[in-house]
Amino acid sequence: MIKLNAVNKSFCDTQAVKDVSFEVSEGENLILLGTSGCGKTTTLKMINRLIVPDSGSISIDGKDIANEQTEKLRRGIGYVLQNIGLFPHYTVAENIAVVPKLLGWNKEKIKSRSTEILEKLHLPGKYSSMFPNELSGGQQQRVGLARALVTDPAVLLMDEPFGALDNITRLSIRKEFKALEELKRKTIVMVTHDIHEAFDLADRICLMDQGTIIQIGTPKELLYHPVNEFARNFLASERLSLEFKMISLNDIWDLLPNLKSDGNASISSTESIWDAMEKLQSQQENKLTVNGQSNEQKTIDFNALTTAFNHYQNNQYHE
Numbered sequence: 001m002i003k004l005n006a007v008n009k010s011f012c013d014t015q016a017v018k019d020v021s022f023e024v025s026e027g028e029n030l031i032l033l034g035t036s037g038c039g040k041t042t043t044l045k046m047i048n049r050l051i052v053p054d055s056g057s058i059s060i061d062g063k064d065i066a067n068e069q070t071e072k073l074r075r076g077i078g079y080v081l082q083n084i085g086l087f088p089h090y091t092v093a094e095n096i097a098v099v100p101k102l103l104g105w106n107k108e109k110i111k112s113r114s115t116e117i118l119e120k121l122h123l124p125g126k127y128s129s130m131f132p133n134e135l136s137g138g139q140q141q142r143v144g145l146a147r148a149l150v151t152d153p154a155v156l157l158m159d160e161p162f163g164a165l166d167n168i169t170r171l172s173i174r175k176e177f178k179a180l181e182e183l184k185r186k187t188i189v190m191v192t193h194d195i196h197e198a199f200d201l202a203d204r205i206c207l208m209d210q211g212t213i214i215q216i217g218t219p220k221e222l223l224y225h226p227v228n229e230f231a232r233n234f235l236a237s238e239r240l241s242l243e244f245k246m247i248s249l250n251d252i253w254d255l256l257p258n259l260k261s262d263g264n265a266s267i268s269s270t271e272s273i274w275d276a277m278e279k280l281q282s283q284q285e286n287k288l289t290v291n292g293q294s295n296e297q298k299t300i301d302f303n304a305l306t307t308a309f310n311h312y313q314n315n316q317y318h319e
């Protein structure tokens with residue numbers, strides 16, 4: 001769907017992006033992750049030609065974007081900016097209507113689609129006539145997302161979409177974002193420097209440093225098979241909590257014993273080890289019944305959970 005081939009970009013004497021190549025499949029969510037200044041935003045902006053590469057090629061659906069009319073290209077790509085970037089003197093409805101108007105949509109179509117997308121993003125009708133400065137940061141971010149999604153583009157580029165938000169708002173918007181049906185069929189390239197966000201949302205992660213790609217892989221590949229010291233160290237401080245959040249009870253199902261008593265709380269095996277730990281911690285007897293697939297059940301305690309996790313972890317490292 002999106003293909004970058006040996007792309008380079010320099011600004012004066014800074015080589016921001018060096019020989020970057022990757023492919024993003026249709027419907028995939030690729031996250032560009034790395035320290036500040038490693039070239040993530042430059043890479044993203046080259047996909048909608050906000051920045052033009054010095055060399056290399058970028059294609060979308062097999063068509064080289066260098067040969068596309070820039071306006072036409074951008075109309076087919078939703079773009080969520082780092083600092084939200086709403087027009088301050090436009091209402092919410094007017095902000096969202098900018099691209100549909102350029103596309104020649106009639107008033108009724110703009111209104112009905114804007115209302116639909118705002119409702120999906122939990123912004124009911126009364127917000128349409130408000131101005132950005134009358135909204136909270138989280139609400140502004142939702143409007144930014146609505147604006148990018150209103151024309152239902154196949155490709156969505158997102159630059160630190162939750163970066164301006166406090167941790168709690170960030171977490172809840174991320175949950176809504178994951179649950180949004182509209183996003184599930186989109187091809188998304190997203191920039192973040194937040195490791196947990198990357199692991200939570202990515203199908204694959206592209207880890208960058210100093211303009212180059214260090215590793216591209218699934219979250220599990222990055223965790224258990226880092227390609228070098230940089231990749232290993234980048235995740236080191238968060239490794240354990242990432243594993244707890246990423247590994248589901250299904251992943252360790254075969255390694256879980258079935259203790260011969262009933263748990264006083266239950267959890268689905270699709271939930272993570274982290275979720276199970278939280279539930280166990282809130283129970284007095286520390287027993288939890290896990291509802292597995294095909295109606296199987298297992299009762300576990302904290303010890304059984306951590307022992308199974310340790311086995312799983314060892315297996316992964318030696319795979």
Ligand SMILES: Nc1ncnc2c1ncn2[C@@H]1O[C@H](COP(=O)(O)OP(=O)(O)OP(=O)(O)O)[C@@H](O)[C@H]1O
Nearest residue numbers: 011014016034035036037038039040041042043193
């Ligand atoms: N317009 C520009 N003019 C000059 N240098 C630039 C420009 N844009 C980016 N750079 C430089 O290119 C390098 C990569 O910048 P880029 O914004 O792509 O990094 P980033 O990984 O997105 O960083 P951050 O996470 O801080 O946004 C940096 O050294 C930056 O200073």
